[in-house]
Amino acid sequence: MSNELYDVTIIGAGPVGLFAAFYSGLRSMKTKIIDAEPAVGGKVRYFFPEKIIRDIGGIPAISGANLVANLKEQAETFHPEIVCNERVVNVVKLTDGTFQLTSQNGSIHFSKTIVIATGSGTFEVNRLEALHAENFPEAIYYDVKNMEQFRDKVVAVSGGGNSAIDWAQTIEPIAREVHLIYRGEDFKAHEESVKALKKSRVQIHIHHEISELTGFNNQLSATTLYCKQTKTTKTISTDALIVNHGVKVDLGTMAEWGFELADFGIVVDDEMKTTVPGIFACGDSASYSRKIRIIAAGLHEGPIAINSAKKYLEPAAADEAMISTHHESFIN
Template sequence: MSNLYDVTIIGAGPVGLFTAFYSGLRSLKTKLIDAEPAVGGKIRHFYPEKIIRDIGGIPEIEGQQLVKNLHEQAQAFHPTIICGEQITKLTKQADGTFLIKAENGNYHYSKTVIIAAGSGTYEVNPLEVSGSETYTTSLFYDIKDVASFQDKTIVVSGGGNAAIDWAQALEPIAKEVHLVYRGENFKGHEERVKEMHDSTIHVHINHEITALQGNSTNLKSCIIHCNRNGSTTKIDTDAIVVNHGVKVNLGSMLDWGFDTSEYGILVNHEMETSVPGIYACGDICAYPRKMRIIAAGLHEGPIAINSAKNFLDPEADDVAMVSTHHESFSEV
């Protein structure tokens, strides 16, 4: 069957892209499928200009540049890449191969499957403040153009890594940046939290936005409420960046036969799911001490590929040769 692939990777975010590259190193016929119209996952959609700093050897890089680099790298061994197809069904056939059905009716066939679908489908948690629908042009759930905030007063709402990163990215550009967090202990990386406290960002812990003020179209200010003493403060602002997390949904994946938990698809140290021939890596998988950062997923993808390779050929080497020794990259 000419359309039968050795490996089909579901999800073309950073982890899926690098997994496709490593699959090529192992001489596996590879297909990559994503529901979004282009590769890149949540980075492409939410954080194209976010600076990423937690990948070894890359002091800092914009999200969109990282996606571009990974896309270029993934194409080194010419995998088939399909975007705009939501996978709705995965069935193991009598011969042990997998039938993969897309929402649009297309079918794909594969000997093994690696799920690198991030957190599944996602929907941002909105700012739940009365009247927020009036100021849609002043509320941002993702930032496509940091420069558009030049010399403006910005309020960032949230307490995780993404909120802290946006506040820090906007600090040198905006006139003033306020970070409002309803809790006290930030969920971000310790060093980034320390940097934020040492910056000019106005940090409001134990506060949350309770009211928006302005005219019929333009936001002028917001009211923040202190959860400790009940006091309120008015902040004049041009825009609010909301980062309250996302609602994630594994959707039909819950019916694909493998074991799951509230944190994702359960895997072992080989990235194997409970169904032989199906593996998972990146944010979608769950195991003890799991780290949901890109660097961890870039490690898990090759493990999944090596497991798939051994599943297909038990006599194959456990791991691939390093890329510098691969014939495709050797000097002629």
Template structure:
């Protein structure tokens, strides 16, 4: 029979990793499980070189460096970290504990559960242009090496924060950067949009890519179409970075008995789900005035953990001691 843990955290992205650290502060026997082959969540997969700027006290940090730091911090109290296991079933036991069943058949036992699964498993939305399959080496859905775009003409397709960040990150490296957005009002932060318009990036609003030209895996140009006046423009192109969002899938978690809305698992101010003993934090959960930024998730995780601690021990303090007072840091 598998070991029984005080808390099992599902999801090893930034929020799950920080919650794991906080669980150690509260002296709980902790396990964290993730469906991906390594920790870091979407940042590890999609944005390793993206500059992150919305965490207090860190003016800017590369995604991969943030993950590295959070992983090291999570290991402070030696939790069990399990990767490459997707949890597909949850069973409440007669003694009030939970059994989690992974897709590979492994079982995990826990007294409480915190879901920090972000948007669940994900699949990028592909560029829907006829013949695009001939240019797999020229289409990028994540960037792991900015230097590989040096002196190239790059088109970034998308209008959210990530697309704007990629365009700005590529600007000092690439020969030329075009940002193509089918809408008009960008979804990114206002200041970043202003910076982009003041840069050398060619911004094409109300446009979308409609055709690619060249030989197999030898992209030479693309055609963009104006949704307002119907005109087309040909742009010499070496590479296209596509950021059209992702398809998210909470999978079997939707069947675990939680109250769900269109935006995730409903929680209260204690990060409690509708199932006693199970909590949620980060992008996977929702409540009034929810903010989906890393900093907010780093706040929600400890709230969820403190609620789990009080569920296990109603007499325990509602919060942990300040970390600098903890015996491990003295």
């Protein structure tokens, strides 16, 4: 156990937490990052390393893996302490105002303030529920780390959200055929993505869901689809199946730390303050009116949370950091 005290501890090392750590350095705050996953990057690292991300201003297109690598390099500018493979399960405010954070493995951390940037919490993918799905583990993908494995293959993508549509369009140029299977009708995705999908050669099967997988010697060869409207089935040739049925998210014990919670996270005000003084939240962890859940919005909220933490520690401090190009670390 280390008694070292940090100015701010950021729980969560996804894109928002990493950028918050960089900004914390601009504010000369001694910073620690703690994440439950084995490496930084959050869901982007786990689910979308090869997915192209386009919703960050000034970056027309970047892969998830490159985005995480850049954010990690940027976060390390001011040498924060980064701790992975530790899930914080308890937070106690001590009599002197210091927070004591306890990890699942028993490690203890001390911090003057806390910024929560855990997204929606820890996650577990929703597995495909279909007859014989257990027979084809090597043909079913819940995350994609290498697109080349789909070259010249017939690929089915199941889901109707942004991730499913993005993967269908990303794989379409290299696959022989791509099928998008969605049990609904109105895709839950960005309008432009849906328009582009409908203009592509992706074959769309709305009102359908996967009912059975078939093959030989654990090699997938076909997928049976059930139409919820007509109550009929059809079979499509399939070499590989990508499943995007969402994730089960878990705030864990954070729900017991005294916050006011909403349907989609921890309630914050316009300064990213939670209802617990000294604890702030940003990114998908935070909930407020007219919230926009994209990475770019979280990259804005992180600095707000850090500025609020700085003012909590030093009420006379400036409201925000100087522009990074004026910071002494970047001036030759």
